[in-house]
């Protein structure tokens with residue numbers, strides 16, 4: 001059995017070596033990292049699963065009390081001959097892989113196995129303990145002669161391996177015992193690169209904040225951690241790096257920016273974060289093959305990315321044109337246009353419907369309803385002005401001036417500062433405003449601000465709808481619906497009673513259009529306003545009742561806070577229709593208190 005296992009191990013190892021050479025040739029540029037990761041993980045699996053190497057068999061026999069069966073006496077254990085020493089080292093490495101401190105201690109202290117020597121493959125016990133996140137073993141190895149800066153054949157240190165798993169405690173132990181945070185391997189990867197390649201955002205933040213690791217350092221190919229995070233599509237890691245002002249325009253040896261790499265792999269969210277935080281220049285940078293990110297997206301067939309980038313480029317061009325040619329009107333959205341339309345509509349209603357000389361004198365009931373509609377319209381215009389000009393809930397920078405260290409690095413101890421805001425979600429970092437925002441806030445690229453309880457950016461009011469102006473927006477919609485429905489009904493009634501017997505050759509509609517221009521124009525505009533206001537009012541009512549925003553509904557699959565532990569959609573802010581509506585109508589907004597999960601036994605009942 002052991003012979004068979006050994007043969008299988010040798011075959012698999014040679015297959016891996018062969019494949020890594022082929023893959024490196026065929027996968028090209030990024031083959032290195034894919035192979036690198038498999039080479040890190042595979043030996044672990046092999047060591048755990050296969051009975052092949054001598055040390056496994058040897059160590060297992062020793063620890064199961066069968067030392068005698070391999071022909072060694074107790075005295076031989078105390079002083080192993082030089083040939084056995086290598087085997088002992090491998091056995092110690094083996095114990096580090098499995099986190100077996102008691103047996104490792106026994107093995108080192110009684111058997112004299114060295115922890116400063118590599119195993120048969122050139123790896124150190126410290127590396128395996130770091131990769132498998134065993135802080136107690138790491139501590140033990142460091143105390144018993146393990147070198148924190150020892151490198152394997154690819155010049156990786158234990159810190160590189162800790163970065164793969166994102167073990168912060170292990171990294172602290174290594175760095176506090178003299179490990180070099182900037183140690184680079186044969187590819188020029190430092191711990192920051194490895195953390196970015198594996199999406200270990202918390203680890204990356206920790207070594208940057210606490211040990212001043214250089215997050216913009218290039219590897220041998222000129223790629224920074226931001227290049228790697230973009231290539232792998234780790235949105236949170238990208239947010240962190242941009243938050244820390246990582247250089248977004250850096251080009252590697254191929255002339256590619258991080259955006260090029262995100263586009264190449266078709267990561268829509270990564271591209272979106274990069275372009276919103278960047279400038280127009282990044283969209284126009286060409287790589288050495290002469291491709292801009294947009295051309296690359298079309299070339300690789302990533303339609304969603306291509307559409308996103310084209311839209312943003314158009315927006316950039318438009319905003320430039322707006323500044324030069326049309327001044328403020330285009331820049332401020334359609335609010336002035338809508339305001340004038342509603343106002344003109346109201347004047348038209350008074351002149352052509354209520355006080356029109358061609359129509360009969362209004363009855364008392366019609367006059368009452370008609371002037372009520374006019375009054376509601378005036379209130380609607382006031383609410384329109386309010387929600388359009390009000391602060392929709394801009395997230396302010398937290399004032400850290402009292403503590404210099406915190407002010408220098410707001411991410412140093414995230415769980416300790418701003419605990420009211422920080423919920424451990426990396427999407428709370430805004431790479432553009434450089435603030436830590438409450439969980440339901442989003443950045444609006446048009447307003448260039450983060451908005452609390454961001455609902456949507458409404459071009460018709462030229463403002464965002466958020467926590468502070470949602471009530472005004474909702475009241476405006478309700479008034480709009482009421483005004484347009486009342487005035488519409490009155491206009492139709494007024495014509496219906498005014499039109500005399502129509503000749504058979506003419507239809508009623510044709511007669512009204514040709515004889516009452518003013519009323520016809522009013523009815524058309526009023527109908528459009530009625531449809532839009534009613535649709536929006538119904539949508540908003542349903543969302544208020546569920547305490548969810550338009551943005552959250554549209555992007556539910558992207559937001560982790562809208563998913564329960566079972567991975568299905570769950571809105572943690574839904575306190576029930578009654579409380580949601582009550583809070584909104586009384587306070588003007590709903591609180592962001594999360595509803596706790598019911599205990600499992602309660603769910604089962």
Ligand SMILES: [Zn+2]
Nearest residue numbers: 430433443450
């Ligand atoms: Zn922002």
Ligand SMILES: [Zn+2]
Nearest residue numbers: 444447457464
């Ligand atoms: Zn906005």
